[in-house]
Amino acid sequence: MTRKGITAAALALAVTTTGLGGGAQAQEIVWARDGDIDSLDPHRATSTLSRQLWYQIYDSLLEFDENGRPTGNLARDWTVADGGREVTFQLHDDILCHDGTPFTAEDVKWTADRALSEDNPSITKASWGPITEVEVVDELTVRFHLETPFAAFVPFMADQFTSMLCDSNAELERFGVDAAVGTGPWRFVDWTKGDEIVLERNEDYVNRGRPVENPGPPHAEQLIVRTMPEGQTRVAALRTGEVDLIVPPIEEVESLRGDPNFELHVAEGTGQNMFLEFAVSRPPFDDVRARRAIAHALDFEMALGIVFGDLVQRERCPVSRGVLGNDQDFCARHAPEYDPQKARELLNELGYGPDNPMEVILATWYGDNRDDVLQVFQNQLRQLGIEAEIEVMDIGTLNARVKQENNRTEGPGFIDLMGWTWFDPDVLYLLWHSPGAYEGYTDPELDELLEATRTTLDREEREAVVQDVFVHLLENAVHVPVYTPGWLWMYAGSEDAAGFTIGPFNRPLFNDVGR
Template sequence: MIMNRLALKQTAAALGAVFALAGPATAEDIVWARYGDIDSLDPHRATSTLSLQVWSLMYDTLLAMDAEGNPVPHFAKSWTANDAGTEYTFNLEGGVMCHDGTPLDANDVKYTIDAAFDETTPSLTKGSWGPITAAEVIDPLTIKLTLESPFVAMIPFLADSFSSIICDTNGEGFGTTTAIGSGPWKLVSWTKGDRLVFEKNADYTNFGKLADNPGAPYEDGLIITVVPEPQARYAALTTGEVHIAEPPFDDVPAIKDSGELDIIVAENTGQNVFWEFAVHRPPFNDVRARLAVAHATDAATAISLIYGDLSIPENCPISRGVFGNDQDFCAQYRPAYDPEKSKELLAELGYSMDKPLETALLVWTGGNRQKLGEVFQAQLAEVGIKATIEIMDIGSLNARVRQENENTEGTTGSMDMMTWSWYDPDILYALWHTPGAYRGYTSPELDAILDETRVLTDPDARKAKVQEAMKYLLENAIHVPLYTPGWEWVFAVRPEVEGFKVAPFVYPIFSDIKIGG
């Protein structure tokens, strides 16, 4: 239920004091409040959506995505490939400038790729760049990439912010206090845990990104502020301290009915929430224990109870809108909700209502996920699985999942409600190909399947191989899909804000925004 007016005023007053201490926004600043902060200004050092969204504002990419999520020209105005798919030559736009006034050219692209493959500190997404063996500057506006073997996922990757082009003039402090890109917004400052402040890049030209505006942003500044509490974000929206924010999920229907704010729900998010398990110790080293959890989980009922129509069940290990997703195909292999089958499997393992299977259930903060976790906890308890919920931020969750996978001792299990967003089925390679994103389940058989998903150039053949990989993951209850989208990308927007939109894979666009009186 929406807060009453007195509570709103009190919350807004408290929040206003915080904004005053941090420095007020100017009339020309767009203010966006989010539940969390970025991890790094360096695109090689993080994997969260919170970080990706910021990089998309600061940096350019070789390619961009159209409204359907397909790669299109951007900084690279054209490209060619040899017949073997092992050499790509990109022709670049001229006259593009980094925020420090130096030209953005092929040398910066090479600098970025070399940094991604640095032997000491490689990019966290090094594998998603593909088997690049050389980045050769042909001339300032031409760069050639050589690959050890074909890699069909490289082109869509070059349209994503993970491949953001880092200007080679970046030096000491890059990623933590400074960052030089060429995107529509220049970094002014980052106060970790509090706010990011940007000014518009007056020299910006948009060649392919999803913005109607072909040039610099209309407004002078952009502030991205961290406001973890949903009701505080809503209060700031009502007073005008904030222009755009994720509202409290529970209040979305009432906000819609009131008509005071516009509600925009991100589509084609690529986000997939799923169960995964620590498989190198009991009980989840046995497929029957994993299947027991899958059969005990009624995802449709749980998400309807917590999210209403803001999220939908997902049958596949990749999300709707991503190449290869086929709900009917995946439904054949995803373990269906069947509590009795779950009890049978648990009994085979020696568990019962009197002797429950015990496991930690790791959940990350925000988006009503704690409430959702409690619903799942109750469902698991009905079949004899005692799950202890542990709530933590996403960075801590990622570290904890890897720690649990590397722990081979003990008999108390660990499972987590993980969320990943990706634009291509190559996410399955990143997650489950040896050594795995979190050092979890891997196998030579699965590796061989995933290797083929990267080299098959015929779309039908690749789709068949992607579906073979999904069948393997589902039948072995390695990746148990729950729902999509994965977190709270519902935006409440004040009425004076015109032109706000969200591109595929949850990239808000601010260049088109005009703030009325």
């Protein structure tokens, strides 16, 4: 038994007896999305669909304010000491878990120890940094000891991957599958896989950091998250009032934007960066000239205008807008610009031409009109004698395929349109520090720079090092930024969803709905 001694049966009874009761009609918000979550356990998945759901059930020690800076949340204060090797958090003294037990430093330690365990660690264990010990100083004080300074640690404590779990989850036989205990604004009730997730208002919730007006529990009684893969089905459900909020298909955005019955919400500062990367283990992209030729050959502005109109922005930096180091003018000075003549010259140097066209594969994953983007790229490359074959697959297959291509020594050139979402430039360490997320491009000089981005604590000094990393990636055409944020980060709501807002890094906030 944990210190709380809660059992799965007791939790189920608590949900039953404190629910909506009396058979009364609940005030509910119905949110339709194109897919389902992977897990209720923040240590077992990475998808945006999962992260957005966790954000409703759990809280983190810190939160991001409206400018994307860390601020207090479950922790009312924190201090950094010993040159960045100790970070101490002071918790609020009145936080309750969904099972009614107090949230204390023991819960923080249980969460972190679980994420860092040797046997079954969190999928994002590397992002927690070089933690050597999590110390419970007293009931409301917890101290993290780090082997070396880690600049990304404090902001990471505001991410959904560091959602704080009440240690009573240890007593649940199926935590993450059909049970979950957190401290967030919504309590978990039920998950019918592939269909819907039912959450109910946490009556004990006190907002301590989320960028909403409501200081207490959500106004609505229930939040129902439905899976509706077909875009037109979601739109029809919104128009008939079956659902209150949807992720709209891009072809319906203009009609919804022009309809006074609906409000279109566009997420800003999502941290998402769509970019091109290359398999560098073999010709042609083991040569920087071939990578730069592709970057010079593609008219990104034209492609994005054709596919998305004004729904996305051209991104020129290896991290997205709002993330430390992003400076569009700085990045533009170091990235290959659209210059088809320069692309031809580089191709000629490499021996490619009408009699010997470069053959490549362009790959991405399903959804968000990414295949349309690749079709425009395909046509632009063809004009320069580059024959590109398009392959589209699910994201899991693409991740595995990129790693596979990076370990092949033969075959056509391989380019993929990839997207990562992160709130800190540490994403570049995860992608490009040896051995790299996909076992692709690595370089000792780049490794040294990336290590410095982790150990440099002063914000201005760290930003300078981050931009040194940008220069390396851009001038070597390793990471070719394309756009941000993508239409996936749009929502259309009816008047019943009035009060819905989007927090930094694409966090749906329902606390004010129904006010």
